[in-house]
Amino acid sequence: MDFPIFDLGWVGNRFLFVVIAITHVLINHALAVGLAPVVVGMEFLGIKQQNPQWDRLAYKIMKVAFIVTTTVGAMTGVGIWFSASLVNPNSIGSLIRVFFSAWFFEWIIFVTEVVLIMFYYLTWDKWTKGRAKLNHFKVGYGLAVFSWITMAVIVSILGFMMDPGNWNAEKSLLNGFANPIYLPQLIFRTFLAGMMGASFALACTYFFTEKGSEIRAKATRFTSGWLLICAVPTIAGGLWYWNVIPDMMVNNMSVAVGTQQFQNWYDMLSKLLVGGVLGVIAFAFVTYFKPTWNYGKWAFVAPILILWGTLGMFERVREFIRKPYVIGGYMYSNTYRVEDYPLLKQDGILKHASFVSTKEVTDDNLVEAGKNVFMLACSRCHTANGVNAITDKFRNMYGTIDEPWNADAMKTYIKNMHNARYFMPPFPGNDKELDALVSYIKVLQYFPDPQTHTFGQTAISKEENARLLDFVKAMEQKQEELARTKRSEDVRLSVR
Numbered sequence: 452m453d454f455p456i457f458d459l460g461w462v463g464n465r466f467l468f469v470v471i472a473i474t475h476v477l478i479n480h481a482l483a484v485g486l487a488p489v490v491v492g493m494e495f496l497g498i499k500q501q502n503p504q505w506d507r508l509a510y511k512i513m514k515v516a517f518i519v520t521t522t523v524g525a526m527t528g529v530g531i532w533f534s535a536s537l538v539n540p541n542s543i544g545s546l547i548r549v550f551f552s553a554w555f556f557e558w559i560i561f562v563t564e565v566v567l568i569m570f571y572y573l574t575w576d577k578w579t580k581g582r583a584k585l586n587h588f589k590v591g592y593g594l595a596v597f598s599w600i601t602m603a604v605i606v607s608i609l610g611f612m613m614d615p616g617n618w619n620a621e622k623s624l625l626n627g628f629a630n631p632i633y634l635p636q637l638i639f640r641t642f643l644a645g646m647m648g649a650s651f652a653l654a655c656t657y658f659f660t661e662k663g664s665e666i667r668a669k670a671t672r673f674t675s676g677w678l679l680i681c682a683v684p685t686i687a688g689g690l691w692y693w694n695v696i697p698d699m700m701v702n703n704m705s706v707a708v709g710t711q712q713f714q715n716w717y718d719m720l721s722k723l724l725v726g727g728v729l730g731v732i733a734f735a736f737v738t739y740f741k742p743t744w745n746y747g748k749w750a751f752v753a754p755i756l757i758l759w760g761t762l763g764m765f766e767r768v769r770e771f772i773r774k775p776y777v778i779g780g781y782m783y784s785n786t787y788r789v790e791d792y793p794l795l796k797q798d799g800i801l802k803h804a805s806f807v808s809t810k811e812v813t814d815d816n817l818v819e820a821g822k823n824v825f826m827l828a829c830s831r832c833h834t835a836n837g838v839n840a841i842t843d844k845f846r847n848m849y850g851t852i853d854e855p856w857n858a859d860a861m862k863t864y865i866k867n868m869h870n871a872r873y874f875m876p877p878f879p880g881n882d883k884e885l886d887a888l889v890s891y892i893k894v895l896q897y898f899p900d901p902q903t904h905t906f907g908q909t910a911i912s913k914e915e916n917a918r919l920l921d922f923v924k925a926m927e928q929k930q931e932e933l934a935r936t937k938r939s940e941d942v943r944l945s946v947r
């Protein structure tokens with residue numbers, strides 16, 4: 452099945468998905484999976500110690516969690532579906548086929564989770580005594596468990612996309628679900644979420660309680676202790692995860708963290724991240740033993756920001772390092788399946804694309820066909836001249852705007868780009884399509900925005916096509932002449 456390509460122009464198509472997905476994950480891990488058990492723990496202490504102050508604090512924290520998770524959290528959760536279907540319908544289609552029943556199960560769990568959070572928050576002031584209070588606590592307990600289960604299902608899919616394990620040989624749901632990266636990633640996420648929830652509750656304790664109060668001291672110690680307990684399995688899970696990701700992905704790591712341009716900062720950036728997390732742990736250590744010291748509000752906000760930044764970076768890196776695949780070994784990031792490559796190489800990709808303005812390459816449609824090839828083969832990761840622009844990439848490789856890029860060198864590069872840069876899939880099209888692609892990129896060198904079609908607008912006409920190509924040719928000739936006169940001048944100079 453084929454779909455049109457969704458094009459956001461300058462910012463790139465991935466942008467939409469990344470913003471929505473990362474916002475969702477941050478909220479989900481910190482305020483749902485991580486925070487729910489902390490709040491329920493506080494409620495439990497309130498019941499056990501007959502201390503209503505625990506209960507008040509737990510309620511106030513839950514109010515924040517409730518508002519954020521049921522608005523931004525839920526919206527971005529649904530947004531992930533919409534944006535993923537827009538940006539990469541092929542891969543989401545494949546994932547649905549493999550995880551069909553798992554996703555259905557997850558949906559039921561998710562609906563239950565929403566019902567539970569409604570009950571938990573909205574009955575807090577009503578179910579206050581005896582049996583009712585106990586039931587309220589049980590609802591909270593259920594909420595914590597169900598939040599975790601939804602995450603546990605989704606994490607399997609994320610692991611699957613990195614390394615499907617033996618699913619590539621034997622395609623069953625169980626094989627896909629139990630992929631090699633699943634458990635380590637689940638452990639890492641579970642306890643990192645725990646740290647995030649605890650750091651959030653720690654900050655809330657500071658903001659929602661009075662200075663010098665007994666409950667502030669108690670709750671500070673409780674949340675710091677929670678953070679410290681989660682820290683150990685987070686580190687263990689992180690190291691295990693690091694050990695199971697395939698070598699090829701480890702090689703991608705330095706580009707993943709800071710793009711090629713900042714590759715050399717990799718060491719510094721990763722040290723900064725690790726240092727930040729260790730700093731958070733050290734802080735929790737201090738607050739555990741000295742809960743009554745006056746730390747100031749920023750001391751409590753910083754750990755939240757550091758942990759959110761760490762998880763954000765983790766997601767970015769995870770999404771990057773599995774390249775050139777969107778589903779390991781099965782589907783490339785350009786959404787073509789590995790097994791379809793021989794056919795595509797032979798027939799070309801245009802012939803098999805339903806939503807393109809050109810079905811084959813001719814001299815009269817070279818630029819338009821090239822744009823279509825670009826959209827199909829490169830636009831999942833590059834824009835024409837925005838973020839990660841294809842023009843910038845070639846400008847960096849072959850010199851400035853004055854010098855026309857060398858078509859033969861470009862072709863050779865593109866044919867081998869998957870060897871030069873492991874994170875790029877091999878070029879999927881045939882030789883004619885490669886010619887068209889190179890012509891289009893060479894036009895982009897001079898016309899950042901040639902009048903090419905988008906969404907059914909008129910394609911470049913035959914005349915416009917000729918005009919654009921003539922211009923590029925004229926630039927090449929001019930350059931050759933310049934080089935020739937320079938050569939003869941050099942000769943004259945050397946004769947003198």
Ligand code: HEC
Pocket residue numbers: 706709710711712774775784785825828829830831832833839841844845847848865868871872874875876878
């Ligand atoms: C899976 C995503 C992906 C696809 C698909 C992709 N690229 Fe790339 N490409 C990248 C990334 C990532 C970089 C490096 C960006 C950075 O960090 O600077 C890159 C870099 C490049 C570079 C510069 C390489 C260098 O050595 O500096 C060129 C040229 C390039 N891509 C061309 C293409 C062309 C042409 C296509 C389509 C046929 C394509 N790419 C498809 C992800 C991709």
